[in-house]
Amino acid sequence: MNTTNLPLPQPGQRPALCVMVLGTSSGAGKSWVTTALCRWYRNQGFKVAPFKAQNMSNHARVVPTADGAWGEMGTAQYLQALAAGCEPDVRMNPLLLKPEADTRSQVVLLGQVDQQLTQLPWRERSAQVWPHITAALDDLRSENDVVVIEGAGSPAEINLHASDVVNMRVARHVQAHCLLVSDIDRGGAFAHLYGTWALLPPEEQALIRGFVLNKFRGDARLLAPAPQMLLEKTGVPVVATIPMQLRHGLPEEDGAFDADVSGAGASGAAASGVGAPGVSTLVQTTVAVVAYPRASNLDEFQPLLNVPGVRLVWARTPAQLQGVDWVILPGTKATASDLRWLRSQGLDAAIAEHVAQGGRLWGICGGLQMLGEALIDLHGVDDNEAGLGLLPLVTVFEVEKRLCRAQVTMGALDAPWQALTDLPMQVYEIHHGRTQLRDDMLAAGMLAHERVPGMVWQSADGRILASYWHGMLENAAVIKALLGVSAPTLDSVFDRLAAGVDGWFASDAQGSEAAGL
Known part of the structure; x- marks a missing residue:
């Protein structure tokens, strides 16, 4: 019935x-x-x-x-x-x-x-x-x-x-x-x-x-x-x-979600998981994702919102990078434009200072492209722009978009990202452009290591990780390796929402008859 x-x-x-x-x-x-x-x-x-x-x-x-x-x-x-x-x-x-x-x-x-x-x-x-x-x-x-x-x-x-x-x-x-x-x-x-x-x-x-x-x-x-x-x-x-479902466990479709939605407020507490709304734990790791105007695929960071002890910050000002453990440059639909915006906010200097003080920096897709020396556009795909100069890389935009989904294994990484070494994971790619190391800069002494050909690079001091792969944080093994804890699975999130439907849509004679259901 x-x-x-x-x-x-x-x-x-x-x-x-x-x-x-x-x-x-x-x-x-x-x-x-x-x-x-x-x-x-x-x-x-x-x-x-x-x-x-x-x-x-x-x-x-x-x-x-x-x-x-x-x-x-x-x-x-x-x-x-x-x-x-x-x-x-x-x-x-x-x-x-x-x-x-x-x-x-x-x-x-x-x-x-x-x-x-x-x-x-x-x-x-x-x-x-x-x-x-x-x-x-x-x-x-x-x-x-x-x-x-x-x-x-x-x-x-x-x-x-x-x-x-x-x-x-x-x-x-x-x-x-x-x-x-x-x-x-x-x-x-x-x-x-x-x-x-x-x-x-x-x-x-x-x-x-x-x-x-x-x-x-x-x-x-x-x-x-x-x-x-x-x-x-x-x-x-x-x-x-x-x-109200403040922590329903699914990413917001339209982009970054504010602290009251994520459950990671200014008080220094973070939600402990979808299954226990309102239960908090002390913050152990603060991750700042730079939320530029055309940021893309921010949904891949939803697992960080569901992990106990993690506070996620959507950073739009240098002040929001102060004291964080990781800074992430996410993907973007307009790399050059968002890079110019980043500079206009003074975030370029703040990111460099974060690395200089020993913090981790992770560039993903368009964020990876920003980390290099130059963006070169010969076909009107994006735009030409000088990069942040934190890695000896150059990106040339290509007309054809690369789409791929694959099971991959990360190469050997140095600290502080060494926990990802040889870890298998499901990832996907969506990008215009090909990135490679600049031989002249390597010869001049600015070193970096290509960990996976054409896909993953790491700075000589290990702090900067750059990858074309999206979705790494959606692998339970990656979360466990990097943070030492587990996030709720997607299936558990789906089942919790479905269990709510029976109560939310509970029938009554007048409502059912009027609705024609």
Whole structure:
């Protein structure tokens, strides 16, 4: 018997039941609610796939494509696929927009960069991408019992409605059971829900089957009579009230998360893990990740937020690097531009001082490229720029993007990174560019060691590690080797979220009947 306000597919139902998670705004919680539902439906014994027609994010993962090549998809949908217990597939996120500047994004269609679409004005893309979106979604519907679909932003942006390919146009295509999520912690949640519903045309209002109040603090009984009043005005019930989940264990889709979200506050305490919210331990290691404007793949540092004794700082000023143990230069979608920003903030001098005082420095992908002497762009891929000069490396940007996912083994490393020596790990690559040691600088006495050809380098004093590999910290053995403790597994995070669904969406006669579930 179904005891939740969630629909279930009929035995052997094809095409799949589609449940869509919409939001009244960005940051309402669509991504992690979608992830929780993917695992919940999977735990009910159904074959499940996630879907998001269009994602705008510099957080991407590498997955195999049908033709045997490698492709890119949004990290949120990659994690949702893992929660659903299926192999991540570019069809689950057919259109990925990777911002390179405030007014320009690289367009990735079905895993591959599409230069023609990248050059088109925003609203002119819809007609060209819509057939690809529907084909991908229809394929997933034919192969699964349930497809859990995530929207983007708000479905009621009336300036974008005519060119929408990610919210209500998708919902209409599959006649989805739509849940509309609002962040009640921001205030105005009932107005957001009502206003979003009211701005939709009647045929789209009819697809909204339930409202969800997310990030609630306090006694839910105090919400009355607002849910009943909202039901009377719209015919749509509040089907779930989700308590604030400060440490749900999943990365934020849109970038760095502040201290109150990460659980690593200024008090010097850090959350001890997803399974024990509110339990803290003394900080033993402080890691500062430089959060430049176009930083990418920040999601790979989520394990640090889940490890007891680790405090993670998103550094944007020199003061935030004072006294930290590690500094990490993460990946970036605009290496030269972010390097100029880093200098404008005075972070270049602060990073050099950190190393001079014996601190660890780790450059990953674009962060690795910054550590060298020069960035050379002959093809208009990025830009030319002098590097930080901390390693005798030079990077030449290449037109073709390198995509790869592999099981690798780190070479022999010197202290303080020696714990990674010969450690096998799953990693991935997403980068334009080829990096190599500069022979003239080596001859002049600026030494560095190439630990893995073309991939990993270490400074002569050992403190600086540079790697093209993403995802190293997502390997439990790497966390254990570097920090001596363990982070919760992704499966434990997914299962905890799924366990919450039964309580959050607990059914009642009035809500279920009104929702038509």
